[in-house]
């Protein structure tokens with residue numbers, strides 16, 4: 001109770017700060033009932049050391065921390081179930097308050113995924129969902145400066161697979177909730193936390209099952225927050241200032257297998273064309289023929305217009321007048337592989353297999369091409385374009401998996417999830433002046449929840465530079481200790497903002 005009084009004393013300053021920040025966003029207002037119970041996001045030295053240890057190296061005796069548990073997904077049928085089970089026991093051990101609080105229900109779904117249901121004190125408010133995933137992509141030790149599952153701290157960074165994708169979110173969400181509960185915080189708005197165990201290989205056993213369960217319970221969500229975008233620093237040439245991008249859209253995907261069958265034979269007397277030659281020509285045509293540039297459809301135009309003033313002359317004028325300069329801008333964006341991924345459906349040749357012996361003409365050659373579909377296109381449209389580019393009946397096309405892009409979520413003044421994120425970004429990162437809607441070029445578990453909400457937002461609260469991006473799924477993935485602490489702070493603030501911030505919708509019942 002004494003601790004609570006201290007927090008109330010600190011509240012005055014925080015409220016003043018809050019009011020100043022709120023004036024930025026017209027559509028928001030603070031509810032009076034929530035204002036009284038605001039808890040400042042200040043953590044003691046002991047709490048900060050503890051949160052770091054839980055994330056990286058839990059304690060010296062067991063040498064286990066979240067990063068050290070190798071929860072690797074190899075394929076949708078092959079993932080490290082021992083590690084996933086250990087991870088479940090681990091979070092139970094290190095977040096005792098979350099697991100013992102009477103108004104929080106915990107369920108294991110699909111064997112290894114976790115669903116937490118936090119009953120709010122005001123059940124009339126629509127619940128929201130925080131998403132993260134436990135699994136990681138494989139990390140062979142070659143090329144790493146430290147063992148990828150060591151969780152070692154060096155020069156202020158925690159190193160290891162999952163430090164950015166996505167154990168940081170898993171641990172920060174549970175850590176923030178644990179700290180709020182310890183401070184006797186009782187959330188008003190109900191919410192769910194869903195931690196998937198197979199996001200890296202489609203999410204069909206984790207996120208999809210949790211979504212089905214929530215749908216069967218009749219749940220409708222005000223909004224969903226997942227990984228997928230960042231505070232981007234240095235991705236656009238000439239934009240010096242980092243800006244926060246909340247992904248309101250997500251590309252679709254097709255994995256297409258191309259196969260050529262011919263009669264096998266002796267390599268000493270080959271036919272004019274072999275299965276390998278025919279297939280190689282087909283995939284080369286695909287690589288050399290980019291799918292149409294779709295600049296102008298989707299949220300990218302809005303992002304650029306918001307960023308216009310961050311550029312110097314004449315780029316600021318060009319971006320402020322896209323109605324005139326769009327042909328130039330659409331070509332400019334194609335020149336860099338990341339901005340290119342924002343303007344079109346991308347074509348990536350990812351697998352190629354053929355041949356069994358040096359002197360045998362192979363009967364079959366196979367390749368897999370991964371397309372990431374622009375929000376303004378569909379699976380069917382892309383397949384049609386691909387057939388016309390391949391233009392060879394000897395090449396069979398087999399769709400291994402495919403899904404359309406996600407619907408674009410609202411980012412207007414009345415969009416509760418977007419505005420809450422925007423507000424929380426401004427308060428936790430006051431130096432970031434621009435928050436803009438954008439597109440996630442990868443795929444996330446959030447796509448499994450589209451039947452539950454039309455407000456799906458992808459945002460990781462940390463800075464990402466192009467060199468950090470290479471660590472995600474690559475070598476030497478690492479997060480600074482400070483960035484992890486800020487991640488915890490962000491969730492701590494977000495949960496409270498979800499209780500205190502309302503969007504103004506005249507004559508309509510509050511969301």
Ligand SMILES: CCCCCCCCCCCCCCCCCC(=O)N[C@@H](Cc1ccccc1)C(=O)O
Pocket residue numbers: 199200201202203227228229232235236245303304338339342438440441442443444445469
């Ligand atoms: C206005 C200019 C903006 C510049 C934008 C720059 C963006 C750069 C950062 C992009 C990072 C995207 C990371 C997204 C996380 C995606 C998660 C992931 O890797 N998913 C996998 C796994 C998967 C999921 C579902 C189905 C299949 C595979 C993926 O391959 O997408």
Ligand SMILES: [Zn+2]
Pocket residue numbers: 133165166199227
């Ligand atoms: Zn991820």
Ligand SMILES: [Zn+2]
Pocket residue numbers: 137165200473
């Ligand atoms: Zn990933």
